[in-house]
Amino acid sequence: MDITPTDLPEVLMLTPRRFGDSRGFFSETWNAARMAEAGLDLTFVQDNQSYSEAPGTLRGLHFQAPPHAQGKLVRCGRGRLWDVAVDFRPGSPRFGHWVGVELSFENGRQLWIPPGFLHGFVTREPGTEICYKCTDFYAAEAEGAVCWDDPDLAIDWGVDRPVLSDKDASAPRWRDVQSPFTGTEGMA
Numbered sequence: 001m002d003i004t005p006t007d008l009p010e011v012l013m014l015t016p017r018r019f020g021d022s023r024g025f026f027s028e029t030w031n032a033a034r035m036a037e038a039g040l041d042l043t044f045v046q047d048n049q050s051y052s053e054a055p056g057t058l059r060g061l062h063f064q065a066p067p068h069a070q071g072k073l074v075r076c077g078r079g080r081l082w083d084v085a086v087d088f089r090p091g092s093p094r095f096g097h098w099v100g101v102e103l104s105f106e107n108g109r110q111l112w113i114p115p116g117f118l119h120g121f122v123t124r125e126p127g128t129e130i131c132y133k134c135t136d137f138y139a140a141e142a143e144g145a146v147c148w149d150d151p152d153l154a155i156d157w158g159v160d161r162p163v164l165s166d167k168d169a170s171a172p173r174w175r176d177v178q179s180p181f182t183g184t185e186g187m188a
């Protein structure tokens, strides 16, 4: 497993080893003991999958407020997507900064997004599947969102008119959402 920090140092890119043979490949997509040895001692309680038909489908930017804050380990099971994390921790020197990484079935990459970050993604191929492990359960009452095309964040999604849910199409602006985080999330 190769682990590389991104421009947001708490957001990590993980590339599990693939054992290829004449059938295809085998890969451990999560191994708690090995990851703990590598400094990522995490407990996941929920696994999620979503599937998007059209390329240019955008989901985000989402978070869950404490005490239900979620860290997410994201990978692409099929197709290709652009995964984005935004630092939403008050007091962080990188508050409001974002990072994007292409995740695909082909490259097998994963992105670790700690609690305290917004998460969103846009699909880049038809029939794209995303899978992610979460460190806390879904809690509808703790859900929050920031609009994907916020000018203060200026995220380069590579699409102008994405397919959105009604909820995401009417999400509030970054400057109007009070961060519920303490600022220490994601610290080692």
Ligand SMILES: Cc1cn([C@H]2C[C@H](O)[C@@H](COP(=O)(O)OP(=O)(O)O[C@H]3O[C@@H](C)C(=O)[C@@H](O)[C@H]3O)O2)c(=O)[nH]c1=O
Binding pocket: 048, 050, 059, 060, 062, 063, 072, 119, 120, 121, 137, 138, 165, 167
């Ligand atoms: C996220 C979630 C949704 N749901 C339900 C609520 C709703 O009826 C339906 C669809 O929910 P949404 O429209 O919020 O799904 P979606 O827009 O795919 O939301 C997801 O987006 C990405 C970017 C994330 O990071 C996730 O945490 C989650 O917020 O699924 C659950 O039952 N459990 C869950 O964990």
